[in-house]
Amino acid sequence: MPNRFSSGRAGFTLIEMLIAMVVGVLVLSASMSVALSTFRSIAGVQLKDGIDRNARFIGLALQRDLTETGVDIDALTDFGTLAVWNDTIAILRVPYNPTAAPSYPLNITTLPNGVCGATCLEITSAGVPVLAVGDLARFQLNTERRLVLVTSMSPVAGGYRVNFSTLDTLLNHTSGIPTGGLFPANATSAFVQRLALVAYWRQGTQLMRATAIDTSGALLGESVAEGVQSFDVTLLFTDGDELDHASGSDGDGTNDYNQIAAIRTRAVMQADRADQRVSSGLLLTRSYEWFVSPRNLIYERNAIP
Numbered sequence: 282m283p284n285r286f287s288s289g290r291a292g293f294t295l296i297e298m299l300i301a302m303v304v305g306v307l308v309l310s311a312s313m314s315v316a317l318s319t320f321r322s323i324a325g326v327q328l329k330d331g332i333d334r335n336a337r338f339i340g341l342a343l344q345r346d347l348t349e350t351g352v353d354i355d356a357l358t359d360f361g362t363l364a365v366w367n368d369t370i371a372i373l374r375v376p377y378n379p380t381a382a383p384s385y386p387l388n389i390t391t392l393p394n395g396v397c398g399a400t401c402l403e404i405t406s407a408g409v410p411v412l413a414v415g416d417l418a419r420f421q422l423n424t425e426r427r428l429v430l431v432t433s434m435s436p437v438a439g440g441y442r443v444n445f446s447t448l449d450t451l452l453n454h455t456s457g458i459p460t461g462g463l464f465p466a467n468a469t470s471a472f473v474q475r476l477a478l479v480a481y482w483r484q485g486t487q488l489m490r491a492t493a494i495d496t497s498g499a500l501l502g503e504s505v506a507e508g509v510q511s512f513d514v515t516l517l518f519t520d521g522d523e524l525d526h527a528s529g530s531d532g533d534g535t536n537d538y539n540q541i542a543a544i545r546t547r548a549v550m551q552a553d554r555a556d557q558r559v560s561s562g563l564l565l566t567r568s569y570e571w572f573v574s575p576r577n578l579i580y581e582r583n584a585i586p
Contacts, residue, residue, distance in 0.1 A: 329552075329565065329567065331552060331553055332508070332550045332551070332552055332565065332566075332567050333567070335506045335507070335508065335550055336548070336550050336567070336569045338505070338506060339488060339505070339506050339548065339569075339571075340569070340571050342490065342505060343370075343481070343546060343571055343573060344571070344573055346372055346479040346481075347363070347370075347372060347544060347573040347575050348573075348575060348576060349372065349374050349479075349575075349577075350362050350363045350372050350373070350374065350575035350577055350578060351363070351373070351374060351575065351577035351578055351581065352374035352375055352377075352577060353374065353375035353377075353381050354373065354374060354375050354419070354476070355539070355581050356538045356539040356541065356578065356581060357424065357426055357529070357538060357539060358529040358534075358537045358538060358539055359529030359530055359537070359538060360426045360454055360455075360529070360538060361527055361538025361539070361541060362374065362538075362577070362578075363516075363538075363541055363544065363575060363578065364452060364453050364454065364526075364527065364538070365514045365515070365516055365525065365526055365527070365544065366453045366525075366526055367482075368482055368483045368512045368513065368514060369453075369480060369481070369482040369500075369514070370480060370481045370482070370514055370544070370546075371452045371453065371478065371479075371480045372478070372479045372480070373452075373476050373477070373478060374476065374477050375474065375475075375476060375477070376475065376476070376477035382411050382474055382475040382476075383410070383411055383474070384472040384473065384474040385404035385405060385406055385410055385412075385440070385441075385472055385473050385474070386404065386405055386471065386472045387402060387403065387404060387405070387471045387472070387473075388403035388404055388405045388437070388439050388440040390405070390438075390439045391403065391437065391438050391439055394471075395471060396458060397442060398444075399447075399457075399458065400432075400444055400445050400446065400447050400457070400458075401442060401443070401444050401445075402420065402442075402443050402445075402458070402473060403437055403439075403440055403441070403442050403443070404440050404441055404443060404472075404473050405439055405440040406440050406441055409441075410434075410440075410441055411475055412431055412434060412441075412443065412473070412475055413431065413434070414431055414432060414433060414434065415430070415431065415493065416430075416431045416475050417429075417430055417431075417451070417452075417475070417476050417477075417478050417493075417494065418430075418431060418445075418473050418474060418475050418476055419473070419474055419476055420458065420459075420471075420472075420473050421470070421471065421472055421473075421474075422458075422459050422470070422471045423470055423471070425459045427454070427455055427456055427457055427458065427459060428451040428452060428454045428455070428456050428476075429443075429445035429446070429451075429456060429457070429473070430445055430446040430448065430451060430456070430494065430496070430498070431443060431444070431445055432444050432445055432446055432496065443473060445457075446496060446498070448497075448498050450498070451494070451498050452478070452480070452494070452498075477492070478491070478492055478493065478494070479491070479492055480492075480500050480502065481512075482500065482502075482512070483509055483511070483512035484504075486507060486508055486509055486510065486551070487504040487506065487507055487509060488504065488505050488506040488509045488512060488548075489502040489503065489504055489505070490502050490503065490504075490505045491503075506550075507553060508550055508551035508552065508553055509548055509549075509550060509551075510548075510549040510550065510551050510566060511547070511548060511549040512546070512547075512548050513546070513547045513548070514544065514545070514546050514547075515544070515545050516541050516543075516544055516545075517541070517542050517543040517544070517545060518535055518536055518540045518541060518542055519535075519540050519541075519542045519582070520535045520540070522535060522536065523545065524536055527540075527541060539581065539582075541578055542574060542578065542579075543572060543573060543574035543575075544572075544573055544574075544575075545570065545571070545572050546570070546571045546572075546573075547568070547569070547570045547571075548568070548569050548570075549566055549567070549568050549569075550566065550567055550568075550569060551564050551565070551566045552564050552565040552566070
């Protein structure tokens with residue numbers, strides 16, 4: 282009886298199997314390469330996003346605080362509401378809670394000029410003044426301004442006695458009572474007023490933010506960002522110059538504190554971890570720059586005398 286089934290070959294030849302295996306290996310290798318490249322790209326994006334989040338927070342914080350520069354307190358030639366030295370930014374303003382911190386004139390009822398010592402003033406106040414130990418305040422005599430750090434307060438007849446630190450400088454500004462024969466005949470205006478402070482500086486790889494200083498004049502702050510490799514600050518002046526500080530005593534009228542137009546901040550930020558799939562396992566870094574022109578400084582220069 283004839284066989285009804287085909288007598289053709291069944292299965293694959295050795296050559297066909299070898300070709301199929303080579304093609305399979307090539308496809309698998311390409312797939313693995315695409316997968317590894319995808320994972321590497323995702324890891325890189327995650328690291329960059331982490332740095333960008335830190336940078337965005339820094340930029341928003343700087344913008345917010347610098348916008349309040351000089352609220353209710355004008356910059357003077359030798360005393361600015363915005364000061365920069367090394368990698369530090371100091372911002373001064375009059376605090377509102379909900380109204381402006383009051384200014385207290387010197388008590389000349391019990392003292393000829395309100396001065397009770399080298400580091401002591403007496404102010405008039407109907408009630409407990411809005412001043413406390415540890416507060417930063419300005420003592421202004423005519424057009425001369427000094428920063429003082431309150432160390433103690435006590436009631437006296439007609440007001441309060443305010444003692445302050447013996448430091449010669451605070452926040453890169455002169456501290457203490459002005460001298461040179463200004464008391465008492467030339468004292469047409471003299472008062473004390475509490476100020477609010479915000480300062481930024483780099484400490485190691487941390488960006489610090491402070492709103493107070495200690496008795497030695499050191500900033501008391503907390504970290505607002507990690508991985509800060511550099512933090513460089515410069516001031517831009519109305520004549521176009523860009524300098525690392527202002528000076529009202531060098532004879533150059535173009536770099537005075539009241540000629541500051543803007544501030545530029547540059548930072549190099551580093552990722553919080555290394556990944557072998559990104560940048561050959563080295564920590565990823567990115568550079569950022571922020572430019573802010575505080576509106577109150579612009580208003581000061583444009584105000585009609």
